[in-house]
Amino acid sequence: MAIPVSGSETSARGRPVLIETARFNLRSLKPIDASERWLGWLNDPEVMHPTNAPARHLSREQLGRYIAGFDNTHNYLIGIFDKTSRIQLGFFFIDVEAAHHTATFNVIIGEKSWWGKGVVNEARAALLDHFFDRLGMGKICGGPLSRNFPAIFNYKAQGWIYEGTLRGQFKSVVDGSRLDQLRFRLLADEWHAIRRKAQRQ
Amino acid sequence: MSALAAAKQLLADAVGLEDRAIPGDARIGAFERWDSLAHMRLLLAVEKRLGRELDPDDIARIESLADIEALLQSA
Numbered sequence: 001m002a003i004p005v006s007g008s009e010t011s012a013r014g015r016p017v018l019i020e021t022a023r024f025n026l027r028s029l030k031p032i033d034a035s036e037r038w039l040g041w042l043n044d045p046e047v048m049h050p051t052n053a054p055a056r057h058l059s060r061e062q063l064g065r066y067i068a069g070f071d072n073t074h075n076y077l078i079g080i081f082d083k084t085s086r087i088q089l090g091f092f093f094i095d096v097e098a099a100h101h102t103a104t105f106n107v108i109i110g111e112k113s114w115w116g117k118g119v120v121n122e123a124r125a126a127l128l129d130h131f132f133d134r135l136g137m138g139k140i141c142g143g144p145l146s147r148n149f150p151a152i153f154n155y156k157a158q159g160w161i162y163e164g165t166l167r168g169q170f171k172s173v174v175d176g177s178r179l180d181q182l183r184f185r186l187l188a189d190e191w192h193a194i195r196r197k198a199q200r201q
Numbered sequence: 202m203s204a205l206a207a208a209k210q211l212l213a214d215a216v217g218l219e220d221r222a223i224p225g226d227a228r229i230g231a232f233e234r235w236d237s238l239a240h241m242r243l244l245l246a247v248e249k250r251l252g253r254e255l256d257p258d259d260i261a262r263i264e265s266l267a268d269i270e271a272l273l274q275s276a
Binding site for chain 2 (some may be wrong): 116117118120146149150151152154155156157159161165167180182187
């Protein structure tokens with residue numbers, strides 16, 4: 001769950017993601033997107049600790065190198081931008097296991113004024129469409145920590161299926177205690193059923 | 202106070218409404234005031250009332266007023 005300081009450069013880069021939702025633009029991030037705003041999130045325990053990532057001081061250059069490590073094939077770093085203000089609100093980091101057509105979604109909303117306003121599920125719905133229907137994923141997983149109640153709410157509100165709990169999966173960056181991780185999933189058919197149900201309502 | 206009344210009160214406090222405004226079939230995704238931040242307030246209040254942290258499996262299963270009621274009843 002920890003966010004690495006430096007990503008690994010890869011040569012094979014895929015097509016960047018560019019998606020529009022009702023309120024947001026979602027796009028693959030570039031090193032030039034390393035901003036003081038983002039650096040502030042990384043240094044804010046209230047933003048970082050729910051994902052068990054340490055709050056840390058990084059330079060724009062370090063953050064730029066981290067961003068450059070995402071190749072839009074094996075892993076994706078996708079920014080969420082408010083269409084009105086054009087401000088970045090947060091980001092998804094997504095790992096793909098190509099052999100199995102599976103992906104794991106993680107998300108951080110850095111702009112606290114947007115917490116509780118449905119950013120995650122609006123953005124994630126569009127990304128689920130993209131990863132299932134355009135990229136051919138068969139299963140997508142999410143793994144919030146058991147104490148990350150807002151994230152768990154979002155998975156449940158969106159219809160993800162609870163698969164179980166990985167007990168003591170991580171060591172806390174705050175106090176060294178063992179942390180439990182919940183596992184949620186969506187199979188392609190399950191997501192399509194959720195979409196059909198929403199259209200009927 | 203019954204478990205249902207207590208559950209309603211906890212949910213009402215979490216969403217900032219009076220308990221009589223809480224629908225009997227309130228559930229995540231079907232009750233607009235029940236958002237992610239209200240959910241956090243709700244679960245913390247349930248833990249405070251029970252005097253213990255919730256088990257992760259319980260946390261994962263809470264999605265309706267009836268689930269909260271059942272949790273309080275089983276305590």
